[in-house]
Amino acid sequence: MAMKATMIVDKDFTIGEVDKRLYGSFIEHLGRAVYGGIYEPGHPSADEQGFRTDVLELVKGIDVPIVRYPGGNFVSGYNWEDGVGPVELRPKRLELAWRTVEPNLIGLNEFVDWCRKANSEPMMAVNLGTRGPEEARQLVEYSNHPSGSQWSDLRVSHGYKQPHGIKTWCLGNEMDGPWQIGAKTAAEYGRIAAESAKVMRWVDPSIELVACGSSSLNMPSFPEWERTVLELCYDQVDYLSLHQYYGNRDKDTANFLAQSMGMDSFIHSVIATADYVQAKKRSKKKIHLSFDEWNVWYHSNDADARIEPWSVAPPQLEDVYNHEDALLVGSMLISLLKCADRVKMACLAQLVNVIAPIMTANGGGAWKQTIYFPYMHASLFGRGTALVPLVSSPKYDAKDYTDVPYLDAVAVHNAEAGEVTVFAVNRHLSEALPLEIDLRSFGACRVLEHLVLESDDLKAANTQDAPDRVAPHARGGAEADGGAVQARLGRASWNVIRLKVV
Structure with missing residues (x-):
C-alpha cells in the first residue's frame, strides 16, 4: 500500500491565538553565550558597547520576541548588584553552578540595552536559591520604579533615567533539582514563590510572574511538585514553567x-494538574504555561566533562546540531503550536553558542546551525491563530513510542495577512510522503511558497567552514487547486507551506 497522508484544516476549528512570546529564547551567563557570543569588545563587528552586530543581525532574522536572562542554574547563586554600576568596580565571582569565573562585565542594564537592539524584550529571573523576597523586590524596584526611592535612584545614578519596564519575571529556576544551588522541596519553594510574588507585585502591579514547574518530565516528583507549588502560590502567579531536553544517545533516529x-x-499532564488545582480552589483564573527551556541537548556532554574549572567563558554546552536535530526541533515547535491555547511563552534554550541556533568563533564569524531554520520559519510565519490539525497518517512503532504518525503537522491562520501556513515534518527516514490538505473552509488558495529543509545525510551539520551545508530551499512544489493542496514531503524533511487565501 502506497504511503499517503491527509490533513483537514478548518478556519473555525481553532486551538487559540499564538502569543508571539512562544518564539522566545534564552541567554544565560554560561559558556560563551554572553562573552564571545552576544558580547565581544574588539571584534570587527562590535558596536560601541561591545555587542557583536553580526550576532544581532542573526537574532533579528528570527524575530525573537523575548529573551530569558540571566539563567538558568546561574541565577540561583547570582547577586544582581554585582552586574550594575561602574564596570571597573564590579567583582569577579566564583560561579558555582558551572564552575567558572564570572567577571560581571555584562549585567542587567547592558542586557536590557542588548534586547532593545535585538528588537526583543527581557524575561528576568530572580534568585530564589541563595536569596529571597527582599532581594527580588529590590530588583523590581531597581528595574521598574521611575525614581524617588533607594533602588530606583541607584539605577538613575547608573545612567538609566527611564525605568526598564520589564514585564515578565521568573521566580527562580529548576528549584526541584538537587543540582540547583538552594534547591527546595515543593512546599518550601511554593511558600517562597508566593511571598516573593506578593512583594514584587506590590512594587509593580503590572508585572507577570512565572513559577517553577518540574525540571523535566523525568523528575521523580513530577507532577506532585506542580500540584503542591500551585496550591501554595496559585493566586500570586500567572504562569507555570516546563523544561525538557532530548537527545539521540542510542543512535536510534526513528x-x-x-x-x-x-x-x-x-x-x-501539566495542564491537567494546573486545572485540578484551579478546580480545588474554585478559582476563575486559568494558569498558562511557559515552556521556558526546550531543545535538543546531548552532543557536548563528553566535552563538557573535560573542561577545566574556574576559567572565564569556556566553550561549554556547544552542541553542533545536525539535520535530524532540526527535524525534532521542528516537531517540538509543532507541539507548542498545538497547545497554543495554554502555552503562551516558550524559550528555545539557548540563543548563542550554548545549545544554540547561532554559533560564533571568537574574533571570527557567526553562522546558523541547522536548528536555526525551523525556529526562524515558525517565528516568522507562525503568528496568528493555531488551527486544529485533523491528520490521517501511516504510523510506526519506535522503542519508546507506539503509533507514531509519520506526518507531524499543524496550521496557523494569519487573518490580517490573509495567509495560512502549514508546518509539517515527515518522520519517515527512507520514503517521501504525499500529503493532501483540505482547506475548503477558506475557499480558494494559492501557494506562496513551499520551503523545505532536507539533507541526504541525517548527520550533516553546518560549521564555520561550511555554514550552508544544511539550508532550506523553496523548491517544495506544493500545488493548490481551489481549496485543495497537494504536496510531496521528502523523506526526513521539515516543510513550510505558505498559502494565500484568494
Missing part, C-alpha cells in the same frame, strides 16, 4: 524523532 510525543504528553 525513536529520536518520536520524542516530541513525550513533549505533548508532558504539556497535557
